[in-house]
Amino acid sequence: MQTAPHDFRTATIPHSDPKQTPLFGDAATTDIGSRVRKYFETSGFSRWTAIYGSGDIPPIWRVIRDGHQRAIDEVLSFIETDKHHTALDAGCGTGNLSIELANRGYEVDAFDVSAPMIHFAKYINTGRTKGIPPNFMVGDIASLAGADKTFDLVCCLDVLFHYPYEEVATMLTGLAKLSSHKVVGSFALRTPFNDFWMKVGQRFHAKNRMTKLFMFSYDQVEQILYRAGYKMARTKRIKFFFYDSFVFEAVRR
Numbered sequence: 264m265q266t267a268p269h270d271f272r273t274a275t276i277p278h279s280d281p282k283q284t285p286l287f288g289d290a291a292t293t294d295i296g297s298r299v300r301k302y303f304e305t306s307g308f309s310r311w312t313a314i315y316g317s318g319d320i321p322p323i324w325r326v327i328r329d330g331h332q333r334a335i336d337e338v339l340s341f342i343e344t345d346k347h348h349t350a351l352d353a354g355c356g357t358g359n360l361s362i363e364l365a366n367r368g369y370e371v372d373a374f375d376v377s378a379p380m381i382h383f384a385k386y387i388n389t390g391r392t393k394g395i396p397p398n399f400m401v402g403d404i405a406s407l408a409g410a411d412k413t414f415d416l417v418c419c420l421d422v423l424f425h426y427p428y429e430e431v432a433t434m435l436t437g438l439a440k441l442s443s444h445k446v447v448g449s450f451a452l453r454t455p456f457n458d459f460w461m462k463v464g465q466r467f468h469a470k471n472r473m474t475k476l477f478m479f480s481y482d483q484v485e486q487i488l489y490r491a492g493y494k495m496a497r498t499k500r501i502k503f504f505f506y507d508s509f510v511f512e513a514v515r516r
């Protein structure tokens with residue numbers, strides 16, 4: 264099982280200061296942003312490092328692991344024939360996608376708002392790539408400064424559903440500015456069926472949940488990307504039991 268060798272939640276974690284990297288500015292963190300960060304630094308850290316690892320986990324988490332792997336495979340199929348060199352993996356988690364990109368020859372900058380997650384990603388991915396190891400950093404998508412640096416490819420997989428529409432609009436616009444060719448990401452698709460189950464879930468679990476799930480229509484996301492100078496190229500809804508992620512590839516118009 265891919266477990267942490269020591270407690271990453273309480274360890275003193277040496278990590279890059281987001282303000283010292285040219286990618287990030289000073290945007291104020293929203294209430295939702297603070298809650299999401301806190302979740303992924305504490306209980307969410309344990310949960311998602313287990314789900315994204317390779318050890319034994321409960322069957323219900325296994326569904327998420329297998330569904331997520333299908334989403335990663337879809338992202339990799341979107342970039343299969345690209346001759347790109349640089350990539351940014353925003354909200355990289357344990358770095359599963361970052362490593363796949365590095366193995367395909369990309370120079371990868373990867374960041375996550377959770378410092379323990381980045382520490383863990385650095386730890387488990389040491390020596391795991393044939394290519395240049397990803398540069399893992401702590402940082403918040405909401406505070407991307409739209410810096411001088413751009414990337415051929417910008418990815419943001421299974422992150423945006425933690426945020427409401429206005430915040431997603433700011434985040435996706437910031438990510439799009441940092442890409443010179445392609446943005447690949449995912450969101451939770453709003454459908455009557457998903458709406459119904461979300462309401463049921465909120466009724467029974469709302470008090471225990473540190474994060475909320477926000478769903479969007481295809482048109483809402485397409486519009487944000489269009490305004491940012493992109494058009495949708497390919498999409499695929501990855502539905503595997505209850506794992507449901509709408510993966511998209513957007514290219515510059």
Ligand SMILES: C[S@@+](CC[C@H](N)C(=O)[O-])C[C@H]1O[C@@H](n2cnc3c(N)ncnc32)[C@H](O)[C@@H]1O
Pocket residue numbers: 296299300303311315353354355356357358359360374375376377380402403404405419420421422425
């Ligand atoms: C469900 S995990 C997905 C991880 C990774 N993208 C993947 O697909 O393997 C969501 C990750 O997004 C990170 N995250 C959430 N909000 C973020 C933000 N505003 N900026 C950067 N990372 C964020 C969390 O800390 C967590 O590691």
